[in-house]
Structure formats: structure tokens, C-alpha cells
Amino acid sequence: MQAYTSNSQPIDRSETVRLIDRQRPDWSLEQAFYAAPAIFALERDLWFPRQWMLVAHASEVPEKGRYIVRQLFDEEIIVVRFDDGEEDIAAYYNVCTHRGSRLCAKDGRGKLLVCPYHAWSFRLTGELQSRQDLPESVDPEALGLHRVPCKHFGGLVFCGLDANSLPDIQPVADGLTGGLRENGLDRARIVARKNYLTKANWKLVLENFLECYHCRPAHPEYYRVNGHVKVTATRDADKAVEWQNEIEAWH
Numbered sequence: 001m002q003a004y005t006s007n008s009q010p011i012d013r014s015e016t017v018r019l020i021d022r023q024r025p026d027w028s029l030e031q032a033f034y035a036a037p038a039i040f041a042l043e044r045d046l047w048f049p050r051q052w053m054l055v056a057h058a059s060e061v062p063e064k065g066r067y068i069v070r071q072l073f074d075e076e077i078i079v080v081r082f083d084d085g086e087e088d089i090a091a092y093y094n095v096c097t098h099r100g101s102r103l104c105a106k107d108g109r110g111k112l113l114v115c116p117y118h119a120w121s122f123r124l125t126g127e128l129q130s131r132q133d134l135p136e137s138v139d140p141e142a143l144g145l146h147r148v149p150c151k152h153f154g155g156l157v158f159c160g161l162d163a164n165s166l167p168d169i170q171p172v173a174d175g176l177t178g179g180l181r182e183n184g185l186d187r188a189r190i191v192a193r194k195n196y197l198t199k200a201n202w203k204l205v206l207e208n209f210l211e212c213y214h215c216r217p218a219h220p221e222y223y224r225v226n227g228h229v230k231v232t233a234t235r236d237a238d239k240a241v242e243w244q245n246e247i248e249a250w251h
């Protein structure tokens with residue numbers, strides 16, 4: 001694989017490894033981490049599949065039989081409510097286990113997921129239900145839909161691709177569920193959706209989001225009205241006490 005830095009010098013995988021090796025901990029990343037397609041390709045192969053991603057809100061699959069089709073990096077997945085319990089949401093690759101046809105073309109509802117090609121059908125829990133002309137030597141149990149790891153808490157549905165290397169999401173769920181419920185996220189509904197296309201590497205967007213050092217000079221109004229922002233922007237102990245008091249007053 002070859003890629004190009006902004007001065008048009010190609011870099012290959014071994015150069016990418018050298019770049020990673022010489023990265024100084026806690027220092028900004030070198031330019032190539034934001035601009036070189038070889039690094040982006042490496043992230044797609046190695047990093048993205050090992051991350052839990054927010055793919056849906058639970059209200060998008062409000063009752064048994066409802067399913068939605070979503071893109072997760074280079075894969076298309078189906079997120080389905082297979083029963084009425086709070087936890088009963090699963091995700092599958094949107095690929096029929098017969099000849100690989102796309103199973104669901106769009107969001108929908110049904111008692112089964114039926115393939116449009118030869119009409120094999122799958123239960124909402126993923127097992128193969130009915131199939132045409134399956135040779136006796138083939139075990140139908142082995143032909144269920146391929147599951148995508150899926151976890152749901154506080155109204156948010158997360159999926160990840162690489163089941164063997166996804167981190168344990170339970171500590172995150174334990175830490176966030178209370179706050180999500182307190183803010184009504186579990187009872188929320190989606191009324192509008194806006195996409196903002198940013199012509200920048202994804203890490204620039206995340207890095208900006210994860211620091212609030214810039215909030216005071218860059219967003220003075222936001223800084224003035226939001227106690228949490230005041231604390232994270234200044235790390236001022238008095239402001240932290242004020243903010244804590246404000247939270248307790250709400251309760």
C-alpha cells in the first residue's frame with residue numbers, strides 16, 4: 001500500500017510503523033497522522049473495528065419485530081428488537097447466509113427477516129427458520145445470521161465489529177447509565193437528524209471535542225452559562241464546588 005503526505009512523498013506501512021514508534025507520549029501527533037491515507041487505512045483495519053460505536057437510539061426499534069439498517073464503517077448491519085424486554089436488541093450483518101444477498105433493503109418490521117433472493121427466512125433472534133432445498137448433510141443450525149456485538153444502555157445502542165478485541169463496555173455502561181436516565185435520554189425520541197460533513201481527519205474533530213481548554217476564549221457565552229464548562233476549562237477548585245452545589249440543587 002502507498003500513501004502520500006501533503007508534500008506528495010509516498011509513505012508505506014513500514015514508514016507508518018516508524019512514525020508510530022517515534023511518537024512522543026503526550027505530544028501532538030505528527031502531520032502524517034492527520035493527512036496520510038496509509039495511516040487512515042491502518043486505522044480502518046486495526047482501530048475502528050475494535051471500537052464500540054453509537055449506532056442507534058433504542059426508540060428507533062421501539063417494539064418486537066422492528067428493525068433498522070445501519071452502516072458501521074465498511075459493513076452494513078441490521079439492528080433488531082427481537083423481544084419486548086428492555087435488553088432485547090441484537091445486531092446482525094445484513095448478509096444472507098445462503099448466497100450472501102443483502103437481507104434487508106431498508107428499515108422495517110416483521111416476524112421474520114426474509115431474504116429477497118431465494119426467500120430463506122430468519123428468526124428475529126438470528127436462527128434460520130425456513131430454507132429451500134437445503135441438502136440433508138448441511139446443518140441448518142450452522143446457518144444463522146452472523147451476529148454483530150451489540151450493547152444497549154440508557155437508550156443508546158452500541159455495536160462493534162471485532163468481537164475478539166472490543167473492550168469491555170460494561171464499566172462505561174455502569175458509569176453513564178445513571179446520568180443518561182437522569183437527563184431523559186432513555187425516554188427520548190429522534191425528531192430530526194442533521195449531518196455535518198467536516199473536511200478534516202476524524203481525530204481533529206475528536207481531539208477538539210475531548211478538550212475544553214479552548215472553551216473560555218473560543219466560546220465565551222457557552223463558558224458563562226455552563227458550570228461544567230467552567231470547571232473543565234479552568235480546573236478551578238472553587239468553580240468545581242459551585243458546580244457541585246448547582247447539581248445538588250437540581251436534585
Ligand code: FES
Pocket residue numbers: 096097098099100101115116117118119120
Ligand atoms: S441468498 Fe438469501 S435466500 Fe438465497
Ligand SMILES: [Fe+2]
Pocket residue numbers: 208214215218219
Ligand atoms: Fe469548541
